[in-house]
Amino acid sequence: VVQHDIVWVWPNADPQYKDIITKKKPPYIPVLDDPSFSKLMGNRDIPYGYEVLVENLMDPAHVPYAHYGIMRTRTPTVKVDREGGRPLDMKVKKLDINGFLGKQDWGSSNFIAPCIFHAFADVEVDQENRRLSLIFMCVPVSPGNSRLIWTFPRNFGVWIDKIVPRWIFHIGQNLILDSDLYLLHVEERKIMEIGATNWQKACFVPTKSDALVVGFRRWFNKYAGGEINWKGKYSGALPPSPPREQLMDRYWSHVVNCKSCNTAHKGLKALEVILQIMSVVLIGIVAVTKQNMISMVVKTTMASMAIICFAASKWLAHFIYKNFHYHDYNHAF
Template sequence: MLECRKILMEFHMVHTFKKACVAAYPSTLHHDIVWFWPNTDPQYKDIILKKQPPFIPELEDPSYTRTMGNRDIAYGYDVLVENLMDPAHVPYAHYGIMRTQTPKVKVDREGGRPVALSVKKLDINGFDGDQEWGISKFIAPCIFYAYTKPLENQGNGAASSAGTRKPSAQRKMALIFICIPVSPGNSRLIWVFPRNFGVWIDKVVPRWIFHVGQNLILDSDLYLLHVEERKIMDAGPANWQKACFVPTKSDALVVGFRRWLNKYAGGEVDWKGKYSGALPPTPPREQLMDRYWSHVVNCRSCNAAHKGLNALEVVLQVASLAFVGIVAATKQSVMSLAARNTMIAMAVVCFAGSKLLAHFIYKNFHYQDYNHAFR
């Protein structure tokens, strides 16, 4: 704790006021993210010198892109982590949004297929996973990190005598998710998708363009996971398997995470008495999937785009009124019929443009529903 020994507005005050004290947490800046140790006990004062946050090489390599995003999520940390670990749900929960590998024999509309996953070396620090396209790691308690096995770039580099490409020709990418418990039924996600190819795209395309699509993906199964969390809570976190059916190899990482959570964390987040653990009531769908307060206000790029597009909407409305006003105020003898018709057409175009822009702003920066049946 930091002791307030003197209040600046009172010259003769020498007593310590506990009500004026604030908690001081050990903290550090790592990978452009502020990390803190959630304990104010003096014994952890220098914990940062002994225990650093996890090191992820792609986030320190200048040859990789590392555009970040974040979102407040209306379901808990445990459901968030296991959802990000589960590739089998993608063709179904994100149908029509995310591209997936088409199976040789398509047995349903969505194109689901067997996915072989396995868990290795599970301990208190997390576990490693293996899958078709790469390697994944759960770095306890909050990081899920998956990276591809090197992809050969057929267009660059010369083959070595061993028949392999030079390292410079290897295309690599990673998926990094940092899942932060906030309160029962609420969490925060920070994501980064570094890659060492197509780096120029991130320098040209505004970050908010990427966030529009990424937020749509998060929204498409948000309500489902919000309900799932309540089903798991009804069964009890330690009995999660009674609420979920996970019989296939594609469920290996989810099962591995739940095993870790039950064995090393008691099956749920320890809120240290701050919360009872009860989930909050389910809000209206528009509030549950709201993007503005859960992302836009905290994202510099999206916030700037939101303000800029709103300003453009106002400009279009003013221009529409101005064109109408000019036509109404100008005598027919002064303005030709062609000019008058052009003014009216411009007013209609500006008005229609403002309405379309307003719809675009609301859909991409405030709320957009997802209906699987209509995809």
Template sequence: MSVKQLDINGFVAKQDWGSSKFIAPCIFYAYPDPPNPSGTNGSASSTATNKDSSPGVSISPQKRALLIFICVPVSPGKSRLIWSFPRNFAVWMDCIIPRWIFHIRQNLILDSDLYLLHVQEQKIMEFGPSNWQKVCFVPTKADALVVAFRRWLIKYSQGQVNWGDKFNAAALPPTPPREQLFDRYWSHVVNCLSCNSAYKALNLTETVLQIMSIGIIGVIGLTKQATMTTVQRSALFSMAILCFVASKWVSHFVYKTFRYHDYNHAFK
């Protein structure tokens, strides 16, 4: 990985699998380079060219994907992250699988990474933005993007966001409780139509399962023993227990997925 260009507008980096670009002040995107059909010389042979351009031959479009991050500073210690993963293949998955299913895994990664960034920001502010190397150990080529961004930030923004008179850039808010720091409902679910719909539907499912459990127990208690065999009574009782256990599982799943999910990190 190497940085090819760095100026006031951002920087461009080249990686083994593709390229990436930072557009100042808050947009970053990466994409894989298209395969070279001619090998390593960069020019297609005349035979291949004639074959591809023959009448009646349909050329399938290349699979392309793009990873876009837009990180907007909101206030000292807080940012709004917007990301997208557009592609021109396997789009049928988006029509069948609800978006909130994908968001489960993605939120696990983002929440964990953002917590480490939160701790890192506190450490950098402690040593000063210009001394960030004392806080971050970046010895590998994979860290080239981090180094390039820090170089750009120091060169063109004095190492930190210029908040003007609105905020004090030298003061970060104290670290909130982990339940607030990892809160997922107000930071994502309430703003995501798919996750919000799933949250309401699963809460309704939990309530229905609890009502079914209580209702079945009520039926067993009110039904005369002579009108129900022991096998039927045992089956209904087992169903009531299953409904109750399922409601507890749904409650736990909803809380960890849409409310708060704690982690074990290297920094606490």
């Protein structure tokens, strides 16, 4: 069934579930069907598991550190460190098999088990009636791999999405995902060494800002047995870690599956080739043209244009590689 422009599938081919849609429907999020809100979506295949993906999205305390200099965060009234971290008062309410509710100073959140995390500002917090939601859909793919679908509907600045191409937004969003991707890939392996159900022995989560992470792990252990049931398709063992460039690849994990990014990639690659051809052609014209046929000014101009085209093609090649293929991130800032 298609809902919110997403295809939902019941993960069981048993004939008894043939008409499951008549009994159980996908989670409905009203804001995604509200025409007054923008609704740009993105997706990416992630090289770490579903449970690590979910808990990372539920953890706002890591943002000033893992995404330092990339994501804007609220400036604390009292700066306690250079990154701008601050205490966060968060709590979990009403945890059951269907998920749980979360509360923090700026708003609320809802974990709709097993795959949706929806965070939103409370009405009483924003008196200007500006609404912004952060909606993440986390899909288990295989041990050590998951898929993230995201959308951030808002009812202000909607015109921006009609002017700015979607791939521009995806460059920034992929940069955020990449900035802690390697850390989370390694974290998952550290947890697996101890055992997923004993995750608390690998992690130190003493503060109120850890409430949602602890809540999710409690839900995951209680209602899912602390692991994904792969129905015999996978053993549960994590695959070997690939080279860093392959691990953080953007092209195969996002670009080929995104119409906007794929179109932009093809267009920019074509422009790169055109610039290279123009550079060669201009140099060729200058080289074969007899001295008395064109003035020195024209020759100099053509040579300069050739250099500019060549330099532009090199810059564009770097831009394409960095934004559509691989962008490493160094936390030693």
